[in-house]
Amino acid sequence: MLKRIWTIFIRDLTVNMREFITLYMMIIPLVLAVGINLLSPGINDTTVNLALIENENPEQAAYFDDFAHVELFRDEQRVEDRVMSRDDVVGILPKDNGYYIMTQGNEPESVLEYSKLLNVLYESDVQLEDARSEIIEFGRTVPPLKKMLVNILLLLISMLAGMLIAMNILEEKSDRTVSAINVTPTSRRAFILGKSFTGMAVALFSSIACLLITGFYDINLGQAALVVFSSTILSLLIGFIQGLNSDDVMEAAGSVKLMFLPMVGSIAGYEFVTGNWQIFFYWSPFYWAYRANDMILSKSGNWPQLILFIGIILAICGAVYALLAPRIVKGLQ
Amino acid sequence: MKLLSSFKKELILASRGFYFYVELIFALVILAVLLFAIPQNFSGTSTEYLYFNLPQEGKEVFTNHLLEEDLDAKSEMVEIEADGKTFKAELIVTDEEEIYIVDSEEAVRTLAYSEKVIGAVLGLDENNQLHYKYYLQGYESTRLKNLISILNNESTDVLKERIDNQEVRPLSTGYEPLNDRENTIPPLIGFSGSLMGMFIMASYIFLDKKEGVIKAYAVTASSVWRYLMSKIFVVLLTSVVSGLIIIMPVMGFRINYGLLLLLLLTTGFFASSLGLLIASFYNNLMKAFGVIYLLVILLMVPCIAYFIPGWGPVWIKIIPSYPMLQGFKEIILPNGNIAYPLIASAGFLAVGIVLFAITNIRFKKTLSV
Numbered sequence: 001m002l003k004r005i006w007t008i009f010i011r012d013l014t015v016n017m018r019e020f021i022t023l024y025m026m027i028i029p030l031v032l033a034v035g036i037n038l039l040s041p042g043i044n045d046t047t048v049n050l051a052l053i054e055n056e057n058p059e060q061a062a063y064f065d066d067f068a069h070v071e072l073f074r075d076e077q078r079v080e081d082r083v084m085s086r087d088d089v090v091g092i093l094p095k096d097n098g099y100y101i102m103t104q105g106n107e108p109e110s111v112l113e114y115s116k117l118l119n120v121l122y123e124s125d126v127q128l129e130d131a132r133s134e135i136i137e138f139g140r141t142v143p144p145l146k147k148m149l150v151n152i153l154l155l156l157i158s159m160l161a162g163m164l165i166a167m168n169i170l171e172e173k174s175d176r177t178v179s180a181i182n183v184t185p186t187s188r189r190a191f192i193l194g195k196s197f198t199g200m201a202v203a204l205f206s207s208i209a210c211l212l213i214t215g216f217y218d219i220n221l222g223q224a225a226l227v228v229f230s231s232t233i234l235s236l237l238i239g240f241i242q243g244l245n246s247d248d249v250m251e252a253a254g255s256v257k258l259m260f261l262p263m264v265g266s267i268a269g270y271e272f273v274t275g276n277w278q279i280f281f282y283w284s285p286f287y288w289a290y291r292a293n294d295m296i297l298s299k300s301g302n303w304p305q306l307i308l309f310i311g312i313i314l315a316i317c318g319a320v321y322a323l324l325a326p327r328i329v330k331g332l333q
Numbered sequence: 334m335k336l337l338s339s340f341k342k343e344l345i346l347a348s349r350g351f352y353f354y355v356e357l358i359f360a361l362v363i364l365a366v367l368l369f370a371i372p373q374n375f376s377g378t379s380t381e382y383l384y385f386n387l388p389q390e391g392k393e394v395f396t397n398h399l400l401e402e403d404l405d406a407k408s409e410m411v412e413i414e415a416d417g418k419t420f421k422a423e424l425i426v427t428d429e430e431e432i433y434i435v436d437s438e439e440a441v442r443t444l445a446y447s448e449k450v451i452g453a454v455l456g457l458d459e460n461n462q463l464h465y466k467y468y469l470q471g472y473e474s475t476r477l478k479n480l481i482s483i484l485n486n487e488s489t490d491v492l493k494e495r496i497d498n499q500e501v502r503p504l505s506t507g508y509e510p511l512n513d514r515e516n517t518i519p520p521l522i523g524f525s526g527s528l529m530g531m532f533i534m535a536s537y538i539f540l541d542k543k544e545g546v547i548k549a550y551a552v553t554a555s556s557v558w559r560y561l562m563s564k565i566f567v568v569l570l571t572s573v574v575s576g577l578i579i580i581m582p583v584m585g586f587r588i589n590y591g592l593l594l595l596l597l598l599t600t601g602f603f604a605s606s607l608g609l610l611i612a613s614f615y616n617n618l619m620k621a622f623g624v625i626y627l628l629v630i631l632l633m634v635p636c637i638a639y640f641i642p643g644w645g646p647v648w649i650k651i652i653p654s655y656p657m658l659q660g661f662k663e664i665i666l667p668n669g670n671i672a673y674p675l676i677a678s679a680g681f682l683a684v685g686i687v688l689f690a691i692t693n694i695r696f697k698k699t700l701s702v
Contacts, residue, residue: 024623032630043637043644047476066479084504086659087638087645095500105503106510112501118480120495124487131482133465138446143472167618261362268371300447 004186008194025160029206032153033213040146048114049089051082051102056094063122064092068114090115098123142215142297148271150214151293155263155286157206158228161199162235168195169240196236203232216297223296223306230313231289237320262286270294285316339555339563347567360575363521367583371514380431382422382444386456395455396434402427408434415447442468451481509667518583519661520636522576523600523654528632530568530601532625534608537564539618558693565605565689572601580665588665596660596674599681603653606688613695656680 047068052061054072064070071089073079079091083104088111091102099122101115186194207228208221216224266287269278281287292309295301347353385392400406402425409424413433420440422433435441438454445452445468452468465485469478550560576597580588608625615621635655638645639662649655660677663669 024626028623028626028630031627035630039634039637042646043641047474047480049645067476080504086650100500100502103501103503105505106508108510113496116496116499116501117492119499120492121483121487124491124495126483126486128479128483130486132463133467133482133485135467135469135478135482137469137471140449140471144449167622261359265366298449 004190004194006194008186008191008197011194025164025202026206026209029153029157029160029210030213032156033150033210036146036149036153036214040143040149043143043145048111048118049087050115050118051079051089051091053079053093060092060099060122064118066128067118067121092119146214147294147297148267150210150216151290151297152267153210153214154207154224154228154293155231155267155289157210158203158232158235158289159260159263160206160235161203161232162237162239164202165195165199165236165239168198195240199236199239200229200232203228203235219296219299223301223303224293226306226310227289227292227296227313230310230317231285234285234289234313234317234320237317237324266290283316285313288312288316336559336562339559340566343563343567344570347571353567353571356571356575357578359525360578363525363579364582367514367517367521367579371517379429380433380448380450382433382435382441382448382450382452384435384438384441384452384454386438386454396423396425399425399427399432399434404428413444415444418443420444438466445470507668511662511666515583515665516662518580518665519658520639522579522597523657523661524633524636525575525579528600528604528629528654528657530572530604531608531611532629534564534568534605535612535621535625536618537568538609538612539615539621542612543617557696558689561609561689561693561696565602565609568605569598569601573597584665587667589671592664592671592674593661595678596657596664596681599678599685600657600660603681603685603688606685606692609692610688610695613692613699653681653684 049069049071050064051071051073052064053076054074061070061072071082073082076093079093080102082089083091083102088104088107090107090111092099092115093102099119101112101119103112204225208225211217211219211221211224262284263286266281266284267290269281269284270287270290278287288309292301292306292313295305295309385395387395396408400408404426409426411422411424411433413420413422413435420435420437420443422435422440425432425434433444435444441452441454444450449470454466454468456464456466458464463485467481469481473481546560550557573594576593580593607628611621611624611628615624632652632654635649635652635658638649638655639658656673656677660674663671663673
């Protein structure tokens with residue numbers, strides 16, 4: 001049986017390489033990982049954006065530059081135009097006895113308060129050299145947003161793996177080889193496992209590569225591989241259901257949206273919903289996968305916790321499989 | 334007339350398929366999430382751990398000062414667990430913060446490390462002057478660290494008074510911000526309704542290519558552009574219906590539905606034409622998948638800027654989903670700018686027409702690929 005599974009896997013890999021789809025699915029996450037590396041320093045450095053008049057008070061501009069992003073404009077009108085633009089930029093402009101804050105009127109309260117504070121500190125002549133506070137850092141270098149984006153990327157990779165399986169099965173269906181399998185010595189189980197290997201191999205390779213590209217060298221890659229493996233099982237399951245139950249690519253495309261919903265909902269639930277309400281997301285394996293990844297990426301978890309999370313993911317996948325097994329069997333007939 | 338009859342035919346075919354209903358179910362699910370899972374305002378409280386390494390009197394002065402901000406002017410004794418240890422703390426809850434006053438510096442350090450928040454120790458230096466020690470994670474930006482390091486050079490009361498006396502001149506007034514639930518609508522309808530059109534359109538075409546429908550059109554009285562346009566109409570109809578399902582129960586009759594329809598139709602037309610153009614270069618969805626996927630990810634980047642007000646590099650603004658999100662936002666904003674969605678719609682329509690014209694030429698030339 002192992003030989004047959006291997007044959008199906010190699011066959012899938014060859015076909016997919018010919019179509020470039022596997023390569024795409026391996027390369028796209030890597031491109032996204034590079035994108036995350038490029039984006040996250042800029043986002044992390046975000047405090048507040050200030051617009052000032054060029055050469056009006058170079059000392060003030062240099063002062064603000066230590067605390068905020070400063071843009072300089074030729075005159076007041078240009079500052080006003082910048083403030084009126086769609087993003088949140090606050091102008092600090094001279095008046096008779098000091099400076100006033102120019103806003104568009106729709107900035108969040110925090111942006112306005114931050115700008116006021118900076119202007120007060122400048123007017124009070126509080127200099128960085130006179131800093132009275134001592135700062136002790138724990139040496140963490142990965143900002144939370146980068147961690148979140150990498151975590152989302154890991155879930156996306158497992159979804160992609162599921163889609164790869166679905167598309168492979170659709171191809172088999174259109175070539176009418178799914179039903180032909182029944183008259184070969186290859187069992188259904190071997191067929192399923194063989195089909196799953198491509199997606200799993202792609203998911204594992206892409207996930208580990210993305211973690212390394214985004215600088216998570218020092219996390220426990222074994223733990224990460226376990227989570228990727230367990231969340232990929234769910235994607236594979238969905239991929240199978242999708243592939244076997246869709247008659248054409250149009251139907252599979254439509255259900256892609258349905259696949260993304262629990263994933264996006266789980267991420268939003270974990271990140272934005274307060275403690276007690278998170279119970280509403282416990283049904284979603286993506287929630288547990290995201291939570292487990294978060295624990296691994298922040299190096300704050302331990303094996304018992306991780307095993308618990310993986311156990312929950314596998315239990316949910318098992319329940320889904322038990323529920324949908326008749327449909328899979330029917331689809332293979 | 335031929336266009337109308339093609340559209341009718343496509344609509345009947347679509348209504349027999351799975352996709353049409355998936356769209357509607359998806360819109361209903363999003364609506365349920367909006368109404369029941371997304372609160373009107375996310376809890377914006379931050380957590381802070383403090384230790385006053387001061388004589389008893391000093392501790393009381395600072396604690397009482399913080400208590401003035403407490404919601405019920407009373408603190409609560411709690412126990413916090415971190416790193417396998419239990420720490421006793423006095424909890425003060427204000428509008429914006431949950432402040433835990435603990436009884437040792439070690440507790441501050443442990444809690445700040447394990448909970449990944451800021452911890453502070455207030456003590457006295459050798460000259461009996463107040464000395465602030467902050468525990469940060471390390472990933473905070475240099476600019477934020479600079480601010481924290483000088484924040485206590487002036488007394489909090491003096492700073493507060495001066496901040497309150499700052500003159501602020503808003504260029505426009507009467508602005509009412511959206512609540513968090515309303516604020517999540519533009520990305521949801523932008524991506525669910527408009528941008529998915531690209532993916533769906535491409536899928537439609539690949540299906541028809543496989544079945545030889547496009548080649549068959551060459552020998553009918555109808556033209557290829559009518560066939561393509563009738564497909565676009567079906568996608569537009571589903572995007573409008575699903576958009577309205579999401580938006581109507583949340584926004585009621587407070588918004589300009591004429592503008593909303595216009596932007597939904599033009600953005601949907603743009604995305605569908607883009608999907609058609611991509612489909613014209615490939616044989617099947619598998620081959621086009623990489624391009625479509627990368628495009629969808631690129632189009633999602635402005636979402637980050639949408640939710641992070643201080644981050645908005647110039648290059649983000651040339652990505653089409655940026656004006657799309659801002660346009661939808663202006664429509665649902667009370668007193669929103671009418672000109673912006675109108676200009677954005679005109680832009681999407683113009684680019685959509687150009688893309689459609691190019692696609693039509695490509696399909697006419699090749700009949701299949």
